Amino acid sequence: MKKANILATAALATLLAACSNDSDVLNTPDYADTPIGLNVNVGPMATRAGYDNTNLTGSSFGLYLTTxxxxxxxxxxxxxxxxxYDNGWTIQGGQLLWKSNDATVTYYAYLPYIGTVSDAANYAFAVQTDQSSDSNVKASDFLCTGTQTATAGTALDINFKHALSKLNVTLKKGSELENGVIFTSVRLSNCATATTVNLTAGTAGTATNSGQTITLYAATPNKQYECILVPQTFAQSLKVEITDDNGKVYTFTHNKDLTFASGKQYTLNLTVGRDKVTTGTISAESWDNEQQGGDLVTE
Known part of the structure; x- marks a missing residue:
């Protein structure tokens, strides 16, 4: 009798285990033909204007997805x-779906959106020459993700990065400069303003200088100025012009080649004297904080 009970108990345990395994299989989520969601954000940005996580929703972006x-x-x-964005990011023209749990899905995105892109590997973009306003700095900022691989059942992570370059100019008054002098504008000469961006790679190409002048944005008037540049090399031609409230122009020039690379920001520290502008260093870092640096020489 005891032997029969033991056998019955073992049989019941085997049956329960089988049911449990079946339940595990049945409870495995099947994402076939379920909607694809989105998580959207932008990487660190030190500029006061341009795109960041507080103002992305005011613009739409373009999405490429392949299953x-x-x-x-x-x-x-x-x-x-x-x-x-309308109480959440909405894909226009119909919801995209997961094909299956194991489908290979790749995607990339860019912002701001434009209706027609003829060549995703050579997308033409230009920055504004007058970046003295918030809106024009924002219009000069270009974001993209590069190609990513998706995991079925999770939202697509749209992690935007800044594809162009950024220049910060900090101004310090020399001891011989009158205390009442106020700097009213900063301009950068000999610039290129147009480039092409490879949307699949998420990087911008190096442009050829075209002699344009960019007016910088006053992040802190009289002290801190900034602008967004297309990647380019200044061949011994970088020139900064600082104008004060009396109309006097103070000029700094650099007699070495200087390259502004895709995805990096640069800080140029200038001391403005009565008769000349001098500098300590120019430092470079990626917008993900990878440090580089080098000295500048004043002409």
Whole structure:
């Protein structure tokens, strides 16, 4: 009798274990044909104007998504689909879906959105020459993600990065300069303003200087100025002009080549004297804080 009870108990345990395994299989989520969600943010940015996490929702962005083996089925793929914010980020033209749990899905995005992109590897973009206002600095900022791989069942992480370059200019008054002098504008000469961005890689190409002049944004009037630049090399031609409230122009020039790279920001520290402008160093770091640096020489 005891032997029969033991056998019955063992059989029951085996049955329960089998049911438990079946339950585990049944409880595994199946994401086939379920909607794809989005998490959207932008990486660190030290500029006072331009795009950051507080103002992304005022603009729409373009999304490219490819699901391998689906023959461009529009339920699982999109090309330059606009994404807008309306109490949450909404993919225009219909919701995109996961094909299956194990489908290979890649995607990339850029901001601000434009309706027609003829060549995603050579997207033309230009910065504003007058960046003295918040709106014009923002209009000069270009964000992209580069190509990412998605995981079914999780939201797409749209982690935007700044594709161009940024220059910060800090001004200090020399001891011989009159205390009442107020700096009213800072301009950078001999600039290129147009470039092409590879949306799939998330980087901008190095432009050729075209002799343009950019007026900088006064982040802290009389002290801190900044602008967004397309990546470019100043071949012994970087020139900063500082104007005071009396109309006097103080000029700094640099007699060495200086390259502004995609995704990096630079800080130029200047001391403005009565008759000349001098500098200590110019430092460079990625907008993810990878430090570099070097000395500048005053002409």
């Amino acid at each position: 391998e083996g689906t023959n461009s089925d529009e339920r699982y793929n999109c090309t330059n689909r606009e994404v807008k």
